[in-house]
């Protein structure tokens with residue numbers, strides 16, 4: 232694709248984003264965190280967290296050395312199911328993949344236990360389209376706890392359901408592999424997300440089943456949930472806004488550090504189709520480097536990026552002045 236065509240596409244999408252902003256402001260209104268608590272979810276997440284806290288003790292003091300080494304490796308691999316899979320591929324289609332890579336991403340996405348790729352992607356597209364409003368499933372204007380995990384413990388706001396039906400998911404619906412995973416999500420999750428993780432330490436190094444359950448299942452599950460949720464809470468509430476000062480999403484080095492690259496959230500909301508999820512390649516963006524590595528071997532292709540000209544135009548028009556190009560100009564006078 233030529234640079235001019237890419238620029239035209241960028242500007243068209245930027246213009247569409249401006250249109251969405253008007254809808255967002257119209258739908259904004261106050262609501263309480265205690266609106267319709269979902270008691271089953273409260274019990275489930277409470278028990279899961281108690282099990283995960285016990286899992287910390289188990290992995291530190293009761294597990295075999297092999298489990299202690301495997302735990303961070305498997306947790307990191309699981310995180311790629313969210314970042315490379317659910318987020319950058321299924322929700323944003325910011326790059327294209329070969330069929331074997333799509334199958335691997337679907338398996339990794341299943342292991343995360345965060346609903347099917349279809350459901351995750353639809354919710355996330357809704358989050359982007361109506362960000363920071365009541366139609367946003369984890370609306371950050373309702374506070375840190377709500378945007379972090381409170382949204383899963385309470386009934387959906389009517390606008391989430393109403394606007395959710397308007398989200399374009401035609402690309403997902405027409406994808407047989409994605410819809411297969413969606414249709415058979417529960418048995419697939421029980422196998423890939425529960426049995427396989429628990430059985431690996433039991434079969435390969437004779438770990439005790441209960442130790443495997445509390446560490447590589449409960450603790451890993453909760454760690455990945457909090458890493459994912461931190462993007463919706465921390466990266467929507469704390470940080471500078473070099474690309475768009477009017478929105479909640481911010482640049483968070485902390486979130487980028489713990490999610491290996493998903494915290495550059497002001498850039499990501501300004502240019503959601505950019506596969507890098509940041510203008511800058513390093514240091515805290517391992518996820519982008521992995522996509523680049525896969526592209527080097529021909530396993531992924533058509534990586535979409537916003538051109539520097541369009542990014543800098545956005546910085547000048549909408550940024551808060553903290554971007555290096557503006558900061559440098561201010562120093563030089």
Ligand SMILES: [Zn+2]
Pocket residue numbers: 358462463467480496500
């Ligand atoms: Zn966001």
Ligand SMILES: [Zn+2]
Pocket residue numbers: 318322323355359499503
């Ligand atoms: Zn996104």
